[in-house]
Amino acid sequence: MTPERPPNQMSLDREKSEFRKTSLASRRWAAEKSSPDASVSLSDHLVAQFGEMSGQIVSGYLAIGTEINVAPAIARLEQAGLVATLPVVTAAAQPLKFRRWTAGTQMEPGPLRTCHPAANSPEMTPDLLIIPMLAFDADGYRIGWGGGFYDRTLWKLRAEKKVIAIGAAFEAQRVEKVPRDEHDARLDWIATEMGLIEITPSN
Template identity: 35%
Template structure:
């Protein structure tokens, strides 16, 4: 007798529903305060980093953009992803947080391209789901998988609401584990050795 594990498509549906229910039930003040501060352990891990890539949260996603002001106050260059095509390609553009954003693919938005894309030292990625083994469940397009592979020395940080935790996320051979997962209630650090930041 074998215990069939849910596939990623099923897990995405479950995690999205959990996220939606959780955010709908969240106290409005608690929602507004969530993810505004960079936790001290994460700040320490980012100490030598220059460029930190965040994202603009869509719908019920954990809103990474709320950390932008503190990251800038810490002396970091903040970047946002720009989706380049429908095949999983994206790059990162510097975001002067007072600058306008322009619409991108899949309802995303990114800074007006000025200068060349940047190479992030830290990539903060949205999660559909996650587990305690530091596996991430993304949207399924492979954009962050490719970004992690292109920037192998970048610190990989996932952001999600705590309700998006799953017992076990199936990991494919190309999936790179996260170094840190940040939720509204805790910071989960992986067992992997810390990579020095340039």
């Protein structure tokens, strides 16, 4: 028998569910109203900060729906000498895996509307992760679709080595406070078309 969830957790789950709905609507608005050059500006900021980390492994993502496009950033970071990967959803409630990606990589469809490098691409462990989100706050917390894939991944990777987690979004996705609990992993940086925010203990 599945144990009952405590009332406070059920209340937070409901709060997050409602927050996702409003955040998705806000992101749609942000994507419609943002400059066509938003992804280029985001790319400029990321390359300026992380472009000298040649040899490090970076994970990006293929934008779904109104997620901000990080493909220009990944391409430029790869040109700067970083090694590009994309995430792979293997199963529910499991950390993500990452496979090598280049412009000529064979791709295959995955669950949840994702697309990832085919199984013949080597698995790699990223040093930097560029992560999509529905909303973020100045404390470095994000909210996504609710699958917990990135939270599990960050907890796992951080137990193994130092990694840098960078949330990517439109500036208009910033909120005062994201609902969160102890399972939610904090980001190290926020990247928007307006610039970068480094998350420090004082945040």
